[in-house]
Amino acid sequence: MAIFPMPPAGFDPEEKRRISLERARELKERIRDYLQVKDKILTGLDLAEPLEAAREKILAIFNAGKEQWADWHWQMAHRITNVDLLSQIVDLTSEERQSIAQVGKRFRWAISPYYASLLAVDSPGGPIWLQSVPQEAELNDSGGSEDPMAEAFTNPAPAITRRYPDRLIINVTNQCAMYCRHCQRRRNIGEIDRHQPREVLKAALDYIRANPEIRDVLITGGDALLLSDRCLDWLLSELDAIPHVEIKRIGTRAIVTMPQRITPALCAILEKHPPIYINTQFNHPLEITPEVKEACDRLVKAGVVLGNQAVLLKGVNNNPHVMKKLNQTLLRIRVRPYYIFHAKEVKGTRHFITSVDEGIEIMEKLRGYTSGLAVPTYIINAPGGLGKTPVLPRYMVFRDDKQVVFRTWEKKIISYPNHH
Incomplete structure (x- = not known):
């Protein structure tokens, strides 16, 4: 197990700057994988125009206007709770329609018009879809508990x-x-x-x-x-x-x-x-x-x-x-x-x-x-x-009354005094 010591003192300013620049390059490399994909992970803030179009479509289905859309009582009164209405907002295959209807016989479902606008810009099986649209897997679950937290x-x-x-x-x-x-x-x-x-x-x-x-x-x-x-x-x-x-x-x-x-x-x-x-x-x-x-x-x-x-x-x-x-x-x-x-x-x-x-x-x-x-x-x-119960990666490697040994977020092992 390699223990990383503190850097020695006595470096001149030019050497300190060289080490600092090398460290900055190392840190940038550590998030290269995220930088390559982050712009492909879209937020709702990125989709303002498609969401506006979806809202207009849903309002047309309900023959309603923007004033009603902004009214939470209207949103509650017009929750989508049946397959026929949902299929006017998103394209559903015949298998999906059948599955939703079957699940609905056992587990209640409802989607607000607002959240349905998010559903309309998501893809089938996407993160919005999975959270809101009933899935056949709900019926195939033979385990679990009605009240796991007692x-x-x-x-x-x-x-x-x-x-x-x-x-x-x-x-x-x-x-x-x-x-x-x-x-x-x-x-x-x-x-x-x-x-x-x-x-x-x-x-x-x-x-x-x-x-x-x-x-x-x-x-x-x-x-x-x-x-x-x-x-x-x-x-x-x-x-x-x-x-x-x-x-x-x-x-x-x-x-x-x-x-x-x-x-x-x-x-x-x-x-x-x-x-x-x-x-x-x-x-x-x-x-x-x-x-x-x-x-x-x-x-x-x-x-x-x-x-x-x-x-x-x-x-x-x-x-x-x-x-x-x-x-x-x-x-x-x-x-x-x-x-x-x-x-x-x-x-x-x-x-x-x-x-x-x-x-x-x-x-x-x-x-x-x-x-x-x-x-x-x-x-x-x-x-x-x-x-x-909090669950953490294992950062503490060793501990006694003299020292603790832990690893950093970069998995470098450090010894630290355990003072009384």
Whole structure:
């Protein structure tokens, strides 16, 4: 095992510059493979014109105008839920039509008109397609669990999920703008969209009041932002009035699947209740569009802190270059990459699951190769509701009471004193 020492002192300025230039060339070579492909990994920001054309086509199908497109209530009321309507937006083979219809008998599906515009510029089997269009593989999945995180056993009060000492979840709805094909809570998606009744939310709040160690509350679902503005304002006000609740978090994918939800009125409400952290789920650069950027700009101006929780999905983003482009583009719209989740063993979704080795390889190609801000934590949710477990490449090689030996992102081995 070769140990790399620190450079010796005493070099003259010319020699230092020579070494610096040589090092710069070496660093540039390390990202040559990414530089060769990054411009071929398109973002939604690159496709503004094709997306506009797709939007016009969809509006013509619905005989609607731009004012309706911008209305999130219209988007919700016109979700695509049948094969005939979907086939007017994208070309479907007879086999695909049959497959979608078959899957729909067992697993609910719905796609917002907005997300369908992304689907129209993607290719069949592409990252947008895989996340939104039902696949026959969903029916061929004989394994997996309806509830791999055992949420039914971490439910000490109505609408509450608690897996950690100082924080918990309020599940406020089963409704989403789109029912993602990899959804971890697809067991909650019935034929009817339901928000939790006010009485249930009051019981959840009572539990939080009675447990003063709870300092962090995550409002999620379904999609928390599909609650009405009035209900969100009430719920956030109730949490503000609990002295030991320090921060509120909101879990939503509406920013990605229906950015029209991020209205000035909603942002005015959120601005009243700091500190608020919103975590969303972008899984591919194509999902970052001009409309998404506009929504994120509104949220940031309202004082909301934005984070992203990507899911590692086979065929969508299990590629180091795609994940790097995703995270770098997220930073451009002021969304901090927070987690990459290893896909859970949810029944009907296991065709999305990659190997853990693929996740570690992606982390190897992020750490050191791009800004630390663009490096999320790779997480495996321990089965049975035992919580998030970070998974890292092996950087620590050896440790005793005198020294630690570790490897750098370039796989160079370094000895470092282990001081007491």
